[in-house]
Amino acid sequence: MSELSRLELYRRGEVRFILNYIMRNNENLRPIFKDGQYTFPDLDKLLKGISTKSILEELADHGLLERYPVDIILTCPECRFNDLTDRYLCPFCEGFELERGTMIEHYDCSEVAFQKYYVKNEKLICPKCHNDLKVNGSDYRKIESIFHCIKCKKDFSVPKITHKCLRCSHSYSYDTTKLKTIFGYIFKEDFRDEVIANCKSEVPIINLLKENGYLVESPGTIKGKSGIDHIFDIIAHRQNNEKNIFAITVASSYEKVEPEVIVSHFSKAFDANPSRSIIVAIPTLNEDGKRLAKLYGIDVVNGNTLKEVRKIFKEKILSINKISF
Ligand SMILES: [Zn+2]
Ligand SMILES: [Zn+2]
Numbered sequence: 001m002s003e004l005s006r007l008e009l010y011r012r013g014e015v016r017f018i019l020n021y022i023m024r025n026n027e028n029l030r031p032i033f034k035d036g037q038y039t040f041p042d043l044d045k046l047l048k049g050i051s052t053k054s055i056l057e058e059l060a061d062h063g064l065l066e067r068y069p070v071d072i073i074l075t076c077p078e079c080r081f082n083d084l085t086d087r088y089l090c091p092f093c094e095g096f097e098l099e100r101g102t103m104i105e106h107y108d109c110s111e112v113a114f115q116k117y118y119v120k121n122e123k124l125i126c127p128k129c130h131n132d133l134k135v136n137g138s139d140y141r142k143i144e145s146i147f148h149c150i151k152c153k154k155d156f157s158v159p160k161i162t163h164k165c166l167r168c169s170h171s172y173s174y175d176t177t178k179l180k181t182i183f184g185y186i187f188k189e190d191f192r193d194e195v196i197a198n199c200k201s202e203v204p205i206i207n208l209l210k211e212n213g214y215l216v217e218s219p220g221t222i223k224g225k226s227g228i229d230h231i232f233d234i235i236a237h238r239q240n241n242e243k244n245i246f247a248i249t250v251a252s253s254y255e256k257v258e259p260e261v262i263v264s265h266f267s268k269a270f271d272a273n274p275s276r277s278i279i280v281a282i283p284t285l286n287e288d289g290k291r292l293a294k295l296y297g298i299d300v301v302n303g304n305t306l307k308e309v310r311k312i313f314k315e316k317i318l319s320i321n322k323i324s325f
């Protein structure tokens with residue numbers, strides 16, 4: 001796929017979100033088998049309702065991820081669902097009422113029947129000719145694990161195995177079963193720079209700060225009053241003013257950013273005591289988050305797209321600079 005089609009892809013919020021997640025040390029996405037399904041539980045939780053699998057497939061189609069096989073599962077030819085149960089049927093009449101056990105063949109009279117019909121008073125007696133059986137291998141033989149069909153009375157050693165779909169009840173055999181490969185996905189390193197430039201939420205803010213004469217560290221550390229080093233997504237200060245420090249946390253969510261981000265930022269900022277505490281929330285904070293930010297005196301920048309974030313952040317910097325000059 002072309003660069004143009006990838007750039008088109010990066011415009012979508014859920015794509016940027018997932019690529020940001022991958023960039024945070026989740027380069028290898030391997031599905032987990034649970035409750036009869038392969039899923040990506042961490043991503044499913046974050047993406048709430050959007051099909052993780054279809055986005056990963058799209059990213060793989062665009063060459064950003066490489067697929068690798070994890071398993072092959074059997075699926076129903078009717079509905080493609082993979083929850084199935086196996087059934088053993090008679091290969092002659094397809095009856096399902098089968099018995100399985102050890103059979104005995106009595107050589108003298110050619111009787112073949114389950115062992116249970118031979119047992120009488122702890123001895124083996126032929127149910128047909130009523131003679132005692134003597135030595136296994138000489139006057140009779142045992143045949144282990146034989147199926148008997150109650151309907152057509154035939155015996156056989158290998159049943160017909162079919163699958164029954166637990167969703168649509170369709171019965172099917174191995175020759176019509178669909179085989180489905182389950183894939184894991186690995187991020188292709190070749191695209192790291194391109195993805196960071198287009199999807200990493202910190203990038204437009206870092207660039208903007210640099211363009212406006214700030215020295216930037218990302219991630220950056222501030223030593224708190226307690227002596228503990230606190231790490232923020234971005235630390236910035238003016239070249240000629242090392243005391244005027246910004247501590248910035250960048251948080252993105254597929255829906256709204258949860259208040260935990262504010263609490264975590266505040267607990268660090270309380271000790272680190274930067275001049276400005278800023279949270280960039282993409283697309284926006286939820287209501288509790290907004291209330292907390294106001295309570296803690298944290299500046300908030302919201303934006304649906306990185307372009308919008310850049311624009312609003314720029315206005316914020318300009319207004320801050322006006323105050324400090
Ligand atoms: Zn089905
Ligand atoms: Zn006999």
Ligand SMILES: [Zn+2]
Nearest residue numbers: 090093149152
């Ligand atoms: Zn049968």
